[in-house]
Amino acid sequence: xxxxxxxxxxxxxxxxxxxxxxxxxxxxxxxxxxxxxxxxxxxxxxxxxxxxxxxxxxxxxxxxxxxxxxxxxxxxxxxxxxxxxxxxxxxxxxxxxxxxxxxxxxxxxxxxxxxxxxxxxxxxxxxxxxxxxxxxxxxxxxxxxxxxxxxxxxxxxxxxxxxxxxxxxxxxxxxxxxxxxxxxxxxxxxxxxxxxxxxxxxx
Amino acid sequence: xxxxxxxxxxxxxxxxxxxxxxxxxxxxxxxxxxxxxxxxxxxxxxxxxxxxxxxxxxxxxxxxxxxxxxxxxxxxxxxxxxxxxxxxxxxxxxxxxxxxxxxxxxxxxxxxxxxxxxxxxxxxxxxxxxxxxxxxxxxxxxxxxxxxxxxxxxxxxxxxxxxxxxxxxxxxxxxxxxxxxxxxxxxxxxxxxxxxxxxxxxx
DNA sequence: AGCCAATGTAGACACTGACAGCATTGTTGT
DNA sequence: ACAACAATGCTGTCAGTGTCTACATTGGCT
Numbered sequence: 008x009x010x011x012x013x014x015x016x017x018x019x020x021x022x023x024x025x026x027x028x029x030x031x032x033x034x035x036x037x038x039x040x041x042x043x044x045x046x047x048x049x050x051x052x053x054x055x056x057x058x059x060x061x062x063x064x065x066x067x068x069x070x071x072x073x074x075x076x077x078x079x080x081x082x083x084x085x086x087x088x089x090x091x092x093x094x095x096x097x098x099x100x101x102x103x104x105x106x107x108x109x110x111x112x113x114x115x116x117x118x119x120x121x122x123x124x125x126x127x128x129x130x131x132x133x134x135x136x137x138x139x140x141x142x143x144x145x146x147x148x149x150x151x152x153x154x155x156x157x158x159x160x161x162x163x164x165x166x167x168x169x170x171x172x173x174x175x176x177x178x179x180x181x182x183x184x185x186x187x188x189x190x191x192x193x194x195x196x197x198x199x200x201x202x203x204x205x206x207x208x209x210x
Numbered sequence: 211x212x213x214x215x216x217x218x219x220x221x222x223x224x225x226x227x228x229x230x231x232x233x234x235x236x237x238x239x240x241x242x243x244x245x246x247x248x249x250x251x252x253x254x255x256x257x258x259x260x261x262x263x264x265x266x267x268x269x270x271x272x273x274x275x276x277x278x279x280x281x282x283x284x285x286x287x288x289x290x291x292x293x294x295x296x297x298x299x300x301x302x303x304x305x306x307x308x309x310x311x312x313x314x315x316x317x318x319x320x321x322x323x324x325x326x327x328x329x330x331x332x333x334x335x336x337x338x339x340x341x342x343x344x345x346x347x348x349x350x351x352x353x354x355x356x357x358x359x360x361x362x363x364x365x366x367x368x369x370x371x372x373x374x375x376x377x378x379x380x381x382x383x384x385x386x387x388x389x390x391x392x393x394x395x396x397x398x399x400x401x402x403x404x405x406x407x408x409x410x411x412x413x
Numbered sequence: 414a415g416c417c418a419a420t421g422t423a424g425a426c427a428c429t430g431a432c433a434g435c436a437t438t439g440t441t442g443t
Numbered sequence: 444a445c446a447a448c449a450a451t452g453c454t455g456t457c458a459g460t461g462t463c464t465a466c467a468t469t470g471g472c473t
Contacts, residue, residue, distance in 0.1 A: 014420060014469055034323070041460065050422045052462085057420090061461065109323075116380050117316065120237070136384055162377070162384055162391050163398045167366070170373025174365070177319050181339055181361055188365050195366045199402030215438090218452075243430065253453045255432085260451090264430065 019057040021047045026068055027111070034110045035065060035117075062121055066128050069118035072111045073131040076104050080135055090146035091197055097139070098168045098193045099186075105172035106185050112176065139165055143200075153203055160200050167196045222260040224250045229271055230314070237313045238268060238320075265324055269331050272321035275314045276334040279307050283338055293349035294400055300342070301371045301396040302389075308375035309388050315379065342368055346403075356406055363403050370399045 015021065025046050029038050040061055041051045058064040083096035105112045118124060119132060139161040146152040152160070171192045175185040183191075218224065228249050232241050243264055244254045261267040286299035308315045321327060322335060342364040349355040355363070374395045378388040386394075 012469090018420080039460065040462095051460095052423080052464095053421050055462075059462095113320065116376070119380055120312070132380075132382070136382065158384055159386070159391075159394050160398075162374075162386060163370070163395045165382070166373030166377050166391070166395050167370040167399070168373070169377060170369030170371065171365075173319070173376060174369050174372060177322055177335075179335070179339065179368070181365055183362070183365060188362075188369070191362050192366045192369055195363075195399065195402035195406065196370070197402075198405050199398035199400075202401050202405045203398065221451080242428085244428080254430090255454075256452050258431075262431095 015047070015049055015053075018047065018049060018053060022054055022057060022064065023067060023071065026064060027071065030065075030068060030110050030114055031108055032110075035114045038065075040064070062118075063125075065114055066118050066121075066125055068111070069115040070125075070128050070131050072108070072115040073128075073134070076101070076115075077131065077134045079104055080138065084138060084142055090142065090149065090151050093142060094146075094164070094197060095190070095193050097142070098164075098171075098189055101168050102172045102175060102185055102189045106175050109176035112172070136161060136165060152200055155203055160203075163200070164196050167192050218250075218252055218256075221250070221252060221256060225257055225260060225267065226270060226274065229267060230274065233268075233271060233313050233317055234311055235313075238317045241268075243267070265321075268317055269321050269324075269328055271314070272318040273328075273331050273334050275311070275318040276331070276337070279304070279318075280334065280337045280341075282307055283341065287341060287345055293345065293352065293354050296345060297349075297367070297400060298393070298396050300345070301367075301374075301392055304371050305375045305378060305388055305392045309378050312379035315375070339364060339368060355403055358406055363406075366403070367399050370395050 022043060025043055026038060029043070029046075038061075040054055044051045044053055054064065058067060079100040080097050083100040084093050086093065088096070115132070118128060140157050143152060143157040143160050143164070147154055147157060168189075171180075171185070171189050174180055175188065180188045225246060228246055229241060232246070232249075241264075243257055247254045247256055257267070261270065282303040283300050286303040287296050289296065291299075318335070321331060343360045346355060346360045346363050346367070350357055350360060371392070374383075374388070374392050377383055378391065383391045
């Protein structure tokens with residue numbers, strides 16, 4: 008399959024795969040379209056047929072990142088385990104992804120900022136939150152969490168986990184291994200959610 | 211002071227100030243050393259005397275960002291108010307900074323990743339955490355929080371606030387205004403810390 | 414068989430960050 | 444006062460980059 012034909016066959020996939028590795032290893036700043044073309048064995052203008060921009064390539068990379076992350080999260084959440092365990096598993100999966108692919112995670116969340124992000128990117132980046140809302144709602148229905156706004160609870164939980172993830176990739180966990188920091192955070196958040204009910208937060 | 215002399219006077223400060231505005235408005239990718247030199251009215255090689263690299267400039271920008279942020283946090287934490295209020299004020303200050311200067315915040319946390327980050331940058335980025343630990347320790351001593359590892363509690367709190375901040379800049383707050391999300395998160399985290407004590411988190 | 418859209422190539426352009434050598438300035442020691 | 448001298452700024456140059464345009468090759472469809 009290494010024969011050099013005029014048409015590559017599936018350049019798009021090859022570019023994405025190589026770009027993933029480069030970004031994952033050296034960060035998105037180190038990604039060069041021309042070098043990428045050389046790596047894949049194609050001329051420097053070829054990528055334009057599949058990705059208008061460099062930003063478009065990064066967007067596609069971000070989409071792939073979200074898809075993989077969403078997959079891990081979905082896998083962690085499904086099952087018959089107690090809600091607290093599934094909750095914990097989801098957090099672990101999130102932080103684990105962040106620690107393994109920090110540069111990709113960064114690319115995922117910076118790609119959205121470039122004004123005209125593809126609708127696909129926006130959609131795939133919003134998948135996790137409703138899933139978390141559903142999990143919390145189910146826990147509330149089962150009586151493991153007190154009734155209340157599941158949306159608010161989901162934002163709190165998501166923020167905490169996302170925070171640990173980014174802190175872990177930035178060496179700001181004060182020396183704690185990320186597994187420990189994640190466990191402690193999730194436990195604390197779960198406790199905070201479980202003990203809600205007395206009063207609304209004062210504005 | 212607008213007279214064109216050979217020596218600029220304090221080019222370093224002028225470059226930093228202009229760079230702050232550019233990054234703040236259009237992101238660090240839109241920063242060009244040559245355009246920066248044009249803006250300040252100086253030749254394209256001049257910046258090298260003050261910042262060896264483009265990365266060195268971004269590092270200096272990150273340092274300035276951390277200094278301003280640390281200033282806001284210190285201001286929020288000091289005073290005679292109850293600990294819960296100071297806790298809340300610090301969180302508000304953090305998220306507020308993030309929302310007002312998202313691109314700067316991003317630059318601050320990405321600058322650290324470039325292997326040879328200056329010791330100054332590393333130090334200034336680690337200021338907030340000990341301050342938070344001190345606040346929590348004081349709250350514990352005053353009996354407003356149960357005894358326990360203040361370091362762990364600080365990591366949890368910092369992660370949650372940092373998470374809301376980054377989520378806010380990425381439009382992932384599920385529609386909630388950031389003030390609301392911040393308030394809810396801090397309340398929940400505080401409740402989680404306050405209700406700790408029954409059992410260690412299972413590993 | 415022959416057309417045509419899809420895909421890849423080649424060349425050019427403006428721009429960038431970095432470097433080297435030179436010009437100008439302010440300061441410091443005598 | 445004045446000669447070194449370091450600090451600071453200028454100009455020219457280089458390789459590399461992203462994007463655009465015109466052209467070449469291919470494979471699928473009628």
